[in-house]
Amino acid sequence: MSTTVLPSYDDVVERYAPVIGLETHVELGTKTKMFCGCPTDFGGEPNTRVCPVCLGLPGSLPVANKAAIEATIRIGLALNCSIAPWSRFARKNYFYPDMPKNYQISQYDEPLCVDGWLDVEIVGEDGQPELFRVGIERVHLEEDTGKTLHVGGATGRIHGATESLVDYNRAGIPLVEIVTKPIPGTGAKAPIVARAYVTELRDVVRSLGVSDVRMEEGSLRCDVNTSLSPAGSAEWGTRTETKNVNSLRSVERAVRSEMLRQAAVLDTGGRIVQETRHFHEDTGDTTSGRSKETATDYRYFPEPDLVPLAPDPAWVADLKAALPELPRLHRRRLQQDWGLNDHDMQSVLNAGAVELIEQTVAAGTTPAGARKWWLGELSRRANEAGVELSAVGATPAQVAELQKLVDAGKLNDKLARTVLEGVVAGEGSPSEIMAARGLEVVSDTGALTTAVDEAITANPDIAAKVRDGKVAAAGALVGAVMKSTRGADAKTVRSLILSRLGVEG
Numbered sequence: 448m449s450t451t452v453l454p455s456y457d458d459v460v461e462r463y464a465p466v467i468g469l470e471t472h473v474e475l476g477t478k479t480k481m482f483c484g485c486p487t488d489f490g491g492e493p494n495t496r497v498c499p500v501c502l503g504l505p506g507s508l509p510v511a512n513k514a515a516i517e518a519t520i521r522i523g524l525a526l527n528c529s530i531a532p533w534s535r536f537a538r539k540n541y542f543y544p545d546m547p548k549n550y551q552i553s554q555y556d557e558p559l560c561v562d563g564w565l566d567v568e569i570v571g572e573d574g575q576p577e578l579f580r581v582g583i584e585r586v587h588l589e590e591d592t593g594k595t596l597h598v599g600g601a602t603g604r605i606h607g608a609t610e611s612l613v614d615y616n617r618a619g620i621p622l623v624e625i626v627t628k629p630i631p632g633t634g635a636k637a638p639i640v641a642r643a644y645v646t647e648l649r650d651v652v653r654s655l656g657v658s659d660v661r662m663e664e665g666s667l668r669c670d671v672n673t674s675l676s677p678a679g680s681a682e683w684g685t686r687t688e689t690k691n692v693n694s695l696r697s698v699e700r701a702v703r704s705e706m707l708r709q710a711a712v713l714d715t716g717g718r719i720v721q722e723t724r725h726f727h728e729d730t731g732d733t734t735s736g737r738s739k740e741t742a743t744d745y746r747y748f749p750e751p752d753l754v755p756l757a758p759d760p761a762w763v764a765d766l767k768a769a770l771p772e773l774p775r776l777h778r779r780r781l782q783q784d785w786g787l788n789d790h791d792m793q794s795v796l797n798a799g800a801v802e803l804i805e806q807t808v809a810a811g812t813t814p815a816g817a818r819k820w821w822l823g824e825l826s827r828r829a830n831e832a833g834v835e836l837s838a839v840g841a842t843p844a845q846v847a848e849l850q851k852l853v854d855a856g857k858l859n860d861k862l863a864r865t866v867l868e869g870v871v872a873g874e875g876s877p878s879e880i881m882a883a884r885g886l887e888v889v890s891d892t893g894a895l896t897t898a899v900d901e902a903i904t905a906n907p908d909i910a911a912k913v914r915d916g917k918v919a920a921a922g923a924l925v926g927a928v929m930k931s932t933r934g935a936d937a938k939t940v941r942s943l944i945l946s947r948l949g950v951e952g
């Protein structure tokens with residue numbers, strides 16, 4: 448463990464210029480695997496979704512999945528790429544237990560989509576939206592590997608494990624790799640630009656309906672390249688590639704932590720080694736992995752068992768014409784529909800709440816009602832728990848139901864927060880929790896009148912004062928009734944008390 452004292456972030460970005468780059472893998476949601484007919488659904492018994500092709504048995508021959516090619520072209524088009532009129536698959540040779548063929552079918556120097564860009568928005572120092580255009584180097588298609596499971600140890604890692612098991616169900620699932628061009632010029636904003644890019648990319652891919660792009664389940668995986676060079680230098684520094692970055696928040700943290708680490712190495716006259724590093728969610732640090740292979744280590748060569756891809760230009764044009772409204776435009780439209788100014792919309796974006804609010808509104812509540820819960824109570828809980836808002840434990844349908852109960856006067860805001868606590872704890876739907884915990888606002892006047900009469904009888908002195916015209920004293924009675932009814936509407940209680948005591952409200 449290094450005990451080097453890290454320089455401060457502000458100090459680092461004053462003296463060094465970062466260049467970042469991102470390689471993102473998206474697991475496509477096709478019905479079958481990339482080169483065989485095995486099903487792709489998640490969660491089968493280990494090694495039940497395999498066949499001679501995806502197990503790499505001798506004599507088996509791959510056939511490319513058309514739906515996967517179509518999905519990849521659509522991703523490329525949405526990222527403003529050119530679609531290669533002719534491209535080829537290649538074999539990437541390496542030996543690893545989770546890869547049964549000992550090579551991965553991928554694309555190397557002839558990818559399907561090249562040279563595009565994606566605009567991402569961040570908040571500038573003045574609070575106004577600031578646009579960064581991230582260049583896309585390539586989008587290519589490959590197959591996923593199987594999964595290795597290390598058992599017998601405490602951590603699930605290979606160290607300390609007594610044995611390792613391999614599940615090939617995932618081997619051969621189509622995977623799209625999206626590689627950015629190096630992104631210079633972001634300065635202190637490098638970590639937020641990296642996060643904003645992955646967020647935008649995720650939203651674009653999701654809008655195409657080709658993957659569920661869930662980082663926590665591994666259908667969106669991200670490697671983050673970072674390098675530093677002295678400020679003003681024309682040359683870029685040596686980059687490292689950080690793996691295991693499993694959430695949007697971690698993308699930002701990984702860039703930041705790697706910038707600090709590299710600056711500390713450079714400050715002491717050290718040299719950055721080109722290597723892969725592993726990000727650790729718990730500490731927010733990276734540790735050294737293996738030294739990075741170069742392309743020649745993989746002995747790429749064209750895959751002899753597959754014909755080249757030559758998508759019909761007319762088909763590509765049709766796919767382009769049929770692209771859905773892309774997220775940035777979609778967001779602009781929502782902002783108008785919801786009547787939000789730039790600042791309020793930015794708060795929604797920062798909270799990662801756009802889709803959640805959109806779905807909550809679609810489930811039947813007002814934009815203001817939806818926004819209140821997602822940006823208020825639920826954001827607070829997500830921050831406390833250190834999770835994405837979408838993983839906080841409440842669904843848009845539940846939030847809509849909660850707000851509808853408030854609108855109908857069955858819950859006041861305070862009770863609604865208690866109900867929400869139950870929702871987040873997984874106790875059921877808002878109405879179930881309201882019933883189970885007896886949280887409904889007491890609006891039945893019969894029951895209320897009884898409670899009011901009890902409070903008056905129990906507090907004769909106060910009642911006398913109110914009768915004498917000291918209306919302010921009624922507050923104590925209101926409090927007593929609220930306590931005994933656990934959340935009756937205060938206004939109703941107050942006017943009932945005054946009318947029982949014969950005083951004008």
Ligand SMILES: [Zn+2]
Nearest residue numbers: 483485498501
């Ligand atoms: Zn198969």
